[in-house]
Every structure is written in C-alpha cells, then in structure tokens.
Amino acid sequence: MLQLADSALPIGSTAHSFGLETLTVEDNLRVDQLEAFFQHFLLETGQLESCFCRLSHRLAHLPDPEQVEHQWCMLNMQLSAFKTARESRVASATLGRRFLQLLLSLEENSLLRQALQAARAQQVDVHYSTAFGLVGATSDLDETTTVLAYLQQTLTGFVSACQRLLPLGQSQASSILWRLKPILIEVAHKSMSADLEELTIFTPLMDIGSMRHPLVTTRLFIS
Amino acid sequence: MTKKSVQGKLHLNFTCNPTRLQVLEQSPPLKVVRAFPLPAGGALVHLHNISGGVLGGDQLELKVEIGTGAYAQLTTTSATRLYRSQPDVPPARQKTQIQIAENGLLEYVPDPLIPFAGSSYQQQTLIKLAPGAGLFWWETVAPGRTARGELFDYDLLHISSRISAANRPIAIEQIKLEPRQHDFSSLARLGPYAYFCSCYICKVGLDAQRWLQLEHELSILAQQLTRPDETRWGVSTLTAHGIVIRGLSKRGTTITADLFAFWRMATQALYGRDTILPRKIY
Numbered sequence: 001m002l003q004l005a006d007s008a009l010p011i012g013s014t015a016h017s018f019g020l021e022t023l024t025v026e027d028n029l030r031v032d033q034l035e036a037f038f039q040h041f042l043l044e045t046g047q048l049e050s051c052f053c054r055l056s057h058r059l060a061h062l063p064d065p066e067q068v069e070h071q072w073c074m075l076n077m078q079l080s081a082f083k084t085a086r087e088s089r090v091a092s093a094t095l096g097r098r099f100l101q102l103l104l105s106l107e108e109n110s111l112l113r114q115a116l117q118a119a120r121a122q123q124v125d126v127h128y129s130t131a132f133g134l135v136g137a138t139s140d141l142d143e144t145t146t147v148l149a150y151l152q153q154t155l156t157g158f159v160s161a162c163q164r165l166l167p168l169g170q171s172q173a174s175s176i177l178w179r180l181k182p183i184l185i186e187v188a189h190k191s192m193s194a195d196l197e198e199l200t201i202f203t204p205l206m207d208i209g210s211m212r213h214p215l216v217t218t219r220l221f222i223s
Numbered sequence: 224m225t226k227k228s229v230q231g232k233l234h235l236n237f238t239c240n241p242t243r244l245q246v247l248e249q250s251p252p253l254k255v256v257r258a259f260p261l262p263a264g265g266a267l268v269h270l271h272n273i274s275g276g277v278l279g280g281d282q283l284e285l286k287v288e289i290g291t292g293a294y295a296q297l298t299t300t301s302a303t304r305l306y307r308s309q310p311d312v313p314p315a316r317q318k319t320q321i322q323i324a325e326n327g328l329l330e331y332v333p334d335p336l337i338p339f340a341g342s343s344y345q346q347q348t349l350i351k352l353a354p355g356a357g358l359f360w361w362e363t364v365a366p367g368r369t370a371r372g373e374l375f376d377y378d379l380l381h382i383s384s385r386i387s388a389a390n391r392p393i394a395i396e397q398i399k400l401e402p403r404q405h406d407f408s409s410l411a412r413l414g415p416y417a418y419f420c421s422c423y424i425c426k427v428g429l430d431a432q433r434w435l436q437l438e439h440e441l442s443i444l445a446q447q448l449t450r451p452d453e454t455r456w457g458v459s460t461l462t463a464h465g466i467v468i469r470g471l472s473k474r475g476t477t478i479t480a481d482l483f484a485f486w487r488m489a490t491q492a493l494y495g496r497d498t499i500l501p502r503k504i505y
Binding site for chain 2: 023026027029033036037038040041044045077078080081082083084085086087089125199200201202203204205206207208209210211212214215
C-alpha cells in the first residue's frame with residue numbers, strides 16, 4: 001500500500017492541481033493560508049472522497065458479482081454527478097482508470113478486472129477514490145487504513161502541487177502535512193457512517209477555480 | 224409536526240399543443256393564479272407563497288410535470304424569504320419534484336433565497352429528464368438581509384439537488400451550511416464572496432462535443448462577466464446532457480442580469496430563438 005499510495009506511482013497524479021492553480025493565480029492563495037485551506041479542503045472534498053473510497057471497499061465483500069458490478073457503476077456515476085467541474089472530474093477519472101490498469105498489469109485480480117470492464121461497458125468513469133477503495137479491499141487492507149492511505153496520498157499530492165505553484169519549502173510542506181494528521185484521522189473516522197444520501201460538500205470557489213482553469217493563460221497543470 | 228407548522232402543496236401539470244396548465248392540487252400557502260401564454264408557445268406561471276415567505280416549520284411540496292413537447296416557464300413573485308425559526312420547531316422544508324417528458328422544456332428561474340437570521344431550512348429538489356427534455360434552472364442564495372448588515376446569521380441551510388437523465392444522475396449538489404459551526408471565508412469554500420448561485424442547462428441527447436463547444440462559448444461570456452474582487456463565474460459541462468454555471472459575488476446586485484445573459488446565449492445555441500424573460504419587475 002505504501003508503494004501504491006506513493007505520489008511517484010506512474011499514473012499521472014503530479015500533473016493535476018484540481019483547480020488549485022487557478023486559486024493561486026486569481027485568488028491569491030498564499031503560503032501562510034495553506035494549512036487552513038487544506039484543513040477545510042479535507043473537511044469538504046476529503047470527506048466526500050473518503051466516503052466513496054470506503055463504500056467502494058465494502059463492495060469487495062458482497063457475495064453476488066452482479067450486485068458488485070451494479071453498485072460499483074452506481075458509485076462511480078454518483079461521484080461523477082457530484083463532480084460538476086469537468087477538468088477535476090476528468091482528472092479523477094483518468095487517475096482512477098490508470099490506477100486500476102497499473103494494478104492489473106502488476107498482478108491479475110478478477111474483481112479489479114471485472115470492475116474495469118463493467119465501467120467500460122457501461123461508459124462510466126472510474127474515479128480515483130473508488131478505485132483506491134477497491135484495491136485496498138483486494139489487498140486485504142482494512143477500510144480505515146485504506147481511507148487513511150488515500151487521504152494521505154491526496155493531501156501529499158496537493159501539497160506537492162503547491163510546492164511548484166508557490167514559494168513553499170520542503171520543511172514547510174512537511175510541517176503542514178504533519179500538523180494536518182489529526183484532521184486526516186478525523187475525516188477518515190467520520191466516513192465510517194458513510195451514507196450517500198447524507199453526503200454534503202461546499203467548495204464553490206474551488207469548483208469555479210477548476211472551471212476557469214482552461215482560461216488561465218500560463219498553466220503548469222492539466223487541471 | 225407542531226401546531227404552528229403549515230403543509231402547503233402545489234401540483235402542476237403542463238400539457239402540450241398549446242401548452243396548458245392544470246393545477247391538480249393547491250393548498251396554502253402555495254398558490255398559482257393563472258398561466259400567461261408565451262410567444263414561443265409556452266406558458267409562464269408565477270409561484271406565489273401567500274404567507275410572504277417560508278415560516279419556521281413549514282412543510283412545502285411542489286410537484287411539476289411537463290408533458291411531452293410542453294414548454295413551461297416558472298418563476299417566483301419575489302425573493303424567497305426564509306424567516307426565523309423558533310427553537311422548538313423543526314426546520315422548514317421545501318420538497319420539489321420535477322419530471323420533464325420527451326422533448327418538454329422547463330425554464331425554472333426563481334428569485335434568490337434569503338435566509339434570515341435564526342432561520343432553519345431544508346430544500347430538496349429532484350429533477351428527472353426524459354430523452355429530448357430541456358431544462359434551464361438556477362438557484363441563487365443570499366447571505367441574509369444584507370441591507371441591515373445581516374450576513375450568515377442563519378442556523379441551517381440544507382440544500383439537496385439532484386438531476387437525472389435516462390435513469391442516471393448527471394448532477395448532484397448537496398450542501399449543509401451551519402454558519403455558526405463553519406468558516407465560509409476559507410478559499411476552500413466561499414472565500415471573500417457572500418452570494419452563490421448554480422445554473423443548470425440541460426437537453427438530453429445532445430452530443431458531448433456540442434456541449435464542449437457551448438462550454439467554451441459560455442466560458443468566454445463568463446470571463447467577460449467576471450469582475451475582479453466582485454463577481455466570479457465558471458462554466459463546465461456535466462458528466463452528460465448538460466452544463467452547469469456557477470457564480471460567486473460579494474454584493475449580488477448583478478447576478479440576475481448575468482444569469483439572463485447566460486440564459487440568452489444558451490437558448491439561442493440550443494433552441495435557435497431569443498429568451499423570453501418572465502413577465503415581472505426585477
């Protein structure tokens with residue numbers, strides 16, 4: 001799992017900022033705001049994705065393969081519907097698909113193969129958080145460990161993007177990641193009672209940042 | 224349910240050739256008076272709330288069915304005021320269910336929601352689109368009665384909106400705002416803005432490439448309408464069959480005019496005609 005949650009995993013995660021780049025250009029997101037920003041980011045986006053990661057992990061324990069396939073596609077469809085900003089949605093779907101493909105190229109797994117084929121057949125996105133949840137289950141990792149690894153990987157990716165966008169040093173970046181651990185754990189635990197009907201997220205400025213990213217004249221990131 | 228709460232229902236059905244309104248159920252405080260014919264063959268209906276706003280504990284239901292090929296425009300008569308709730312009263316609720324049949328079109332363009340200090344409100348909107356169905360819908364939320372300096376002084380604003388087409392969800396927005404517990408000024412949330420709005424434009428079956436083209440055209444307009452340090456607009460295609468436009472503003476005075484500009488451009492692109500603005504004073 002340490003290897004799979006490493007940002008060096010060749011699935012392209014370092015190419016995406018999910019709207020963060022626009023915020024640094026248009027909204028003057030500064031280094032001194034980053035810790036609070038990521039805290040709120042985890043409580044909103046992190047919470048939503050954790051729930052999907054956890055629900056996906058639970059699918060691996062369903063006895064009926066048809067039920068697994070149906071619920072897997074439904075989960076991904078719903079997450080696509082939550083992600084109204086195209087660039088961020090496509091980025092998540094690209095990472096998710098590549099993640100599953102990479103895993104299957106390393107080791108055959110019937111559940112992961114079925115998940116990828118079902119999504120392809122039904123023209124459904126495979127999101128990164130749902131793919132991560134399913135891979136965690138097939139690797140015999142428990143739910144919470146999988147969710148924590150997902151959150152850690154996502155947060156590290158965002159902080160790494162900030163190091164390229166802002167004058168953020170390595171020590172500062174490590175300090176931010178370290179100090180946000182309690183929030184990360186809180187978010188992972190809250191997601192234990194995940195219920196799709198009750199999920200909420202309020203990130204309008206980040207959504208607009210992602211929507212306006214194609215208009216930013218000089219871009220380091222795809223999203 | 225407490226003694227004070229009110230259960231209001233409104234069930235509207237629109238049929239085609241020409242579009243006619245049938246009021247299947249109507250109970251106060253929700254009310255419609257009549258339908259006005261629109262030049263493009265549709266019907267405009269004003270939604271009235273005769274109590275002047277949503278009172279604490281109100282349980283309101285709006286059901287709208289747009290028949291095959293029918294064209295309806297729905298608007299409110301003024302901003303929806305969400306009044307202060309008593310502590311022992313459950314949150315006011317408004318549930319809206321909308322079904323648009325094949326090639327039907329609904330333009331649902333209400334005035335903003337204004338949550339007063341101490342208000343507690345839950346809103347659920349479910350929209351189902353059949354093949355060829357079209358939708359223009361926006362929702363604008365004010366931070367409170369800004370003229371009296373009231374900003375984010377409400378207790379709860381819980382909004383859940385789901386749009387589905389061909390039995391697949393294409394847009395889900397679920398927000399739960401409790402200003403006393405959350406810091407909205409974070410750049411991960413509202414940042415320096417106070418008003419927010421979402422506008423959904425859908426037409427089921429339209430090619431994905433066409434939506435990308437419209438996203439591009441509307442994004443250029445969004446760029447023109449964006450005023451640094453005051454209003455910001457963004458446009459994106461949905462996962463299928465539509466587009467969302469999101470806006471943030473510090474003052475909110477230009478949001479409606481900007482939404483009209485997006486509506487005009489999208490109507491021309493999707494239906495090849497001019498937009499007909501609702502008959503009322505803005």
